[in-house]
Amino acid sequence: MTASTTIIGGGIGGFTVARELRAKGVDAPITIIDPEGIPYDRPPLSKDVLAGSKDHDALCFVPEDWYAENNVTIVKDKVVRIDGKGKTLVLENSDPLPYENLVLATGGFARIGKTPGFEEHTTVLRTFDDACTLRSAMGEGKRLGIVGAGLIGAEVAAQAQELGTEVVLIDPAPVSLIPAVGEELAKRLHDLHAAHNVKFVRGMTTEITDDGDHKTIHVDNDDSYEVDHVLLCIGLIPETALAESLGLDIDNGVIVDTQQRTSLPGVWAVGDCARLRNEDGTLERRHEHWDSAVQDAKVAAASIAGLDAPKGSAPWFWSDRYGVHVEGVGDMSAPGETFIRPDADGNPAVAFRVADGTTLVGAASYNDSNAVRAARRIIDREIPVTPSNLIDPSIQLKKLAR
Numbered sequence: 001m002t003a004s005t006t007i008i009g010g011g012i013g014g015f016t017v018a019r020e021l022r023a024k025g026v027d028a029p030i031t032i033i034d035p036e037g038i039p040y041d042r043p044p045l046s047k048d049v050l051a052g053s054k055d056h057d058a059l060c061f062v063p064e065d066w067y068a069e070n071n072v073t074i075v076k077d078k079v080v081r082i083d084g085k086g087k088t089l090v091l092e093n094s095d096p097l098p099y100e101n102l103v104l105a106t107g108g109f110a111r112i113g114k115t116p117g118f119e120e121h122t123t124v125l126r127t128f129d130d131a132c133t134l135r136s137a138m139g140e141g142k143r144l145g146i147v148g149a150g151l152i153g154a155e156v157a158a159q160a161q162e163l164g165t166e167v168v169l170i171d172p173a174p175v176s177l178i179p180a181v182g183e184e185l186a187k188r189l190h191d192l193h194a195a196h197n198v199k200f201v202r203g204m205t206t207e208i209t210d211d212g213d214h215k216t217i218h219v220d221n222d223d224s225y226e227v228d229h230v231l232l233c234i235g236l237i238p239e240t241a242l243a244e245s246l247g248l249d250i251d252n253g254v255i256v257d258t259q260q261r262t263s264l265p266g267v268w269a270v271g272d273c274a275r276l277r278n279e280d281g282t283l284e285r286r287h288e289h290w291d292s293a294v295q296d297a298k299v300a301a302a303s304i305a306g307l308d309a310p311k312g313s314a315p316w317f318w319s320d321r322y323g324v325h326v327e328g329v330g331d332m333s334a335p336g337e338t339f340i341r342p343d344a345d346g347n348p349a350v351a352f353r354v355a356d357g358t359t360l361v362g363a364a365s366y367n368d369s370n371a372v373r374a375a376r377r378i379i380d381r382e383i384p385v386t387p388s389n390l391i392d393p394s395i396q397l398k399k400l401a402r
Contacts (some may be wrong), residue, residue, distance in 0.1 A: 002028040003266075005304060006089065006097070008079050008242065009105030010034030011042060013271030013293035015061050017103050020301030022070050030072045031097070033089070036127060037076035038064055043290055045131040046152050047320055050138065050159040056128050082246045084264065101304055104254055104262070104269040105297070106239040108288070110232065117208030118147075121215050122232040125152060137229035140164035145217045145225060147205050148233030149176040151319045154189070156231060157198045158321040168199045168225045170217060179333040180317070181326065181364035182351035184340050188366060192322045201225070236288055238273045251275065253286050259309055260300035268303065270296035289317040314379040316372070327372040330362035330379050339387045341371070350375075352391070358384040370398065377401040 005021060007014045010032050018030045032039060040059040048054035067074055075097070081090040082102075089097045110124035123133055137144055138160045146153045146160075149171035160167045178186045193200045203219035208230055210216075217225045238253040249255040249263040253275030260268045271293035276284040292315050299309045314330040332338070336355035343349035343366075350371040353362035359382075363375030374397035378385060381401070389395050 002026055002305075003100035004029040004031070005101040005103060006031045006033065006099040007103040007105055008033050008089070009103075009107055009271070009273075010036060010039035010074075011105060011107050011271060011293065012039075012061075012290055013107070013297045014103065014105030015039040016294050016297035017105065017268075017270060017301050017304075018070075018072050019061075020298050021305060022072075024301060024305045024307060026301075026305050027071070030070075031075060031099075032072060033075040033077060033079055033091070033097070035076065035078045035092075037074055038067075039074075040128065042126075045125055045128065046155040047159060049128065049131040050135050050156065051162070052135070059128065079242055082242050084246045100266070102267045103300060103304075104243055104267065104273055105271050105293075106242060106273045108236040108238045108272040111235040111237050112232065113234065115205060115207065117210070118232060121208045121210045122147070122230040124232050125156065134229075134231060138163045138165045142166070142229070143214075143227040144168075145170065145215070145227035145230040146233060147171075147217070147230065148235070149173070149190075149193075149200065150233060150235075151177070151180075151317075153231070153233035154193075154321045155319060156233070157193065158196070161196050161198050161322075168201060168217070168227065169193060170201045170203060170205055170219060170225075172202065172204045174202050180328050182332045182338045182340075182353065184338070184348040185326075185351045185364050185366055188348055189321070189324070189326065192324065196322050236272060238275070238286065240273060243269065243273070251283060255283070258299075259303040260296055261303060268300040270300050287315045289315060291316045311380075314376050316376060325367050325369065326365070327369055328362070328364040329372050329376045330360070332362040332364055334361040336361060337387075339391050341391045341393060343368075344393075350390075350397075352385075352387070354385060354387055354390070358386070360385045360390075374398045374401040 077094045078092040079089050143166045144160050146169045149169050157167050157169050175186050175190045203221045206220050207218040214226045240250050243254040254269040255277050256269050256274045272288050275286050302309045316329045319326045332353045336353050339352045340348045341350040350365045355361045360378050365371045378401045
C-alpha cells in the first residue's frame with residue numbers, strides 16, 4: 001500500500017497536492033493540517049472579500065463533502081514542531097500525529113520589521129479574519145493608511161477608495177512593480193492612484209504612534225499623516241520554522257530540487273515556503289504567487305506518486321486595481337531589452353522583455369489577458385520572436401505563438 005501523506009498548510013499549494021494525488025489514483029490516506037481548518041483561496045482577501053462580494057464559504061476550493069468523499073482528513077490545529085526521528089508532528093492542541101510522507105505547504109508570514117509602532121499599531125492581511133478586520137476599517141468618513149504600495153497594498157487601496165475611505169499610500173519607491181511589469185506599465189498603474197484620489201506619499205515610514213483617538217504615520221520627509229487604521233504590506237517572510245526543527249536545508253526558503261523534494265527523503269515543500277535549487281547548484285528566487293504554488297504542488301504530487309513531473313510553465317501572476325486587470329509572465333527584470341505595444345490611444349498596454357534580440361523571457365499587460373496568454377506560450381515553447389512584430393498592434397500575438 002502506498003504510504004499516507006500529511007500536508008502542513010491549507011492554502012492553494014497544500015490543497016492542490018491532495019487533489020492531484022487523488023486525480024493520479026493514489027488512494028492512501030491524506031491529512032491536511034491547518035489552524036484555519038478547511039482550505040480556502042487567499043487572493044480574494046484583498047479584492048472580493050473587502051468589496052463584500054464573497055464570504056468565507058465562497059472562498060473554499062471545494063464543498064466540504066469533498067474531503068470525506070476522497071478520504072482526506074482535515075485537522076484544525078497548528079503544528080509546533082516536527083520530530084523527525086520519531087516521524088511525529090507535535091500539535092498545539094491535539095495529540096502528536098505520526099506521518100509517513102510529509103509535505104510542507106506552510107507559506108509565509110507578513111514582514112513586520114523593527115520600525116517603532118509597526119508591531120503594536122498595524123494589521124496585516126493574510127487570513128479571512130484579517131480581511132474582516134480590515135473591512136471594518138473602511139467606509140465613508142474613515143481614514144486608512146497603507147504602508148507598502150506593491151500588489152497587495154495597491155489592491156487594498158483601490159477597494160478602500162471604492163468604499164469611500166480616505167486613503168494614504170506610503171512607499172519609499174517612486175513607482176512600484178517595475179521589476180514585475182516593467183517601467184512603462186508600472187508608471188501607468190501608479191498614476192491610477194492619483195486619478196482615484198488615493199494620496200501617494202514617497203518616503204520611508206519611521207514610526208507609527210497611537211494616542212487613543214487616531215494613529216499617526218511618521219515619514220522620513222518630516223511629514224505625518226493621521227489615520228484611523230494602518231495596514232502593513234511590506235513583504236512576506238517564508239515560514240521555515242518547522243523545516244528548521246526537522247533539520248532541512250534552508251536559504252530564504254526551504255531548499256527543494258526539481259521534484260520539490262527537500263534535503264530529507266520523504267519530505268517535500270511547495271509554494272511560498274519553497275525555493276528551488278537547480279541541478280547546477282544555483283538557487284532560484286521564490287515566486288510568491290498563486291500559480292507558482294499550483295505548479296509546485298503538481299510536481300510534488302507526481303513525485304509522491306512515483307510519476308514523471310508535469311512539464312512546467314513560465315511563472316504567471318495577476319492583480320486587479322481600480323477596474324484594471326494586470327497580468328505578468330516570466331521575468332520582466334531579466335537581462336535584455338523592453339519593448340512596448342501600445343493600445344488604441346497610444347498608452348503602453350503590453351510590455352515584452354526580450355533577451356539576445358529574439359528570446360522572449362517576460363511579458364506584462366494592462367487589461368490584455370490574451371497578450372500574456374500568448375506570451376506564456378511563446379516562452380514555454382521557446383519560439384523566437386521579432387521585436388518589431390511584438391510591438392505592432394496590427395499583428396495578433398496568438399499568431400506569433402503558433
